[in-house]
Amino acid sequence: MTITGTAVLLIYLILTPFIVCGFSGVDRVVTARMQGRKGPGLMQPWYDLVKLFSKETTSVNDIQKILVMAHCFFAIFSGAIFFAGGDILLVLFALTMAEVFLILAAYSANAAYSEIGAQRELIQMMAYEPITLLTAVGFYLSAGTFRVDELIQGDLPLIVKMPGFFIGFYYILIIKFRKSPFDLATSHHAHQEVIKGLTGDLSGPVYGFSELAELYEEMLMLGISGLFFITSNPLSFIWAFVAVIIILFSMSLIDNIFPRVKWEVLLTTAWIVTLFAGGGNLAVLGAVGK
């Protein structure tokens, strides 16, 4: 691994909680302003996270703690592969593994709402997995490699060749960021019972670890969004950053505009977008490639 690669990896591992808490703090203030409120301070997500770790460790059973820790580990691990410039396929599979551990943790609570949350998370996975895998294929078809450190060496930003994949990926970002209308399994807002089902039975530091994993996962998602815009030109990082900020703002906007949908709507629309935007782009790339 190069020195820059190691530096990026270290920055990712150490600074992610601070960076994403910052983004999330801005998101909460922006959301409050959209609703005509003042909103909390920018540091609020950070206070919430630290508080969770200072609470008593309680758990409905012993296996739940281990499963949530495994979820957190694999979430950090998948991001680490990405930011170290590794294989994007491995990143996506490791991320799926992380999700599976969280779902198992929810199922292990053996509680009604946790179970509903876990089922909804499985449905969400079914909705977003096809396009994430197709996007990886799209990266290969446009750049001839799955490796992230080679994907960022192109002359043109990847979005030029894969706008359809980007649309599909953007659509599932709403699911990954747990934003309304697609926050079926668990939400960032104050909710209980069904809408907090997945994390409803986690408490104290155990819940803290699941939140921490969420932060690393969001960082990875922002990284993949940025990947569409980065080229061999160092200045492209600025454009990628601007694009990521615009994406984050649009997520807050969508969160505030749209009411939560039923799971059928989530699944059908996600697959329709995958089929037409992702599939169409794939067909064009395949035809041009030959």
Next chain:
Amino acid sequence: MRISKSPWLLHYDGSSCNGCDIEVLAATTPRFDVERFGIINTGNPRHADIFLCTGGVNSQNQDVVRQIYDQMPDPKVVLACGICACDGGIFKECYNILGGTDTVIPVDVYVPGCAVRPEALIDGVVKALKILDEKADKMKHGGYRSLTSAEYAEKLKEGENA
């Protein structure tokens, strides 16, 4: 960092006439924006730090109150909101009412009123936050742990016998 920067609260209605509930819910609406103090109305005992209880405890919901309290991880504080939650209030003599919240779980702050005034409610929460910080400090230094509802029942029994 102090735990009072991020107090998440849980509101439970015992046998209230809903007067206090309306006051509590009004105070947590976006109009008054309690989120600016980091307060979130979680509605989930496993995520909550403050237990806001309104109305007296009756023979049917006493186990519910105990369970909610026991599910909350330490440090936690309990606020009895309104005179019914403090000692049973106007319903005190009813056949099904056990009394205030403190008949089943330990209460940290009593907020009187019928219905509880918003000013009193805010004052009560501010006092509760102070106690929450103290409990967090004690937990850090001396391994403090709140009484469980079962231990509290034992203690009450001993008090009666003595």
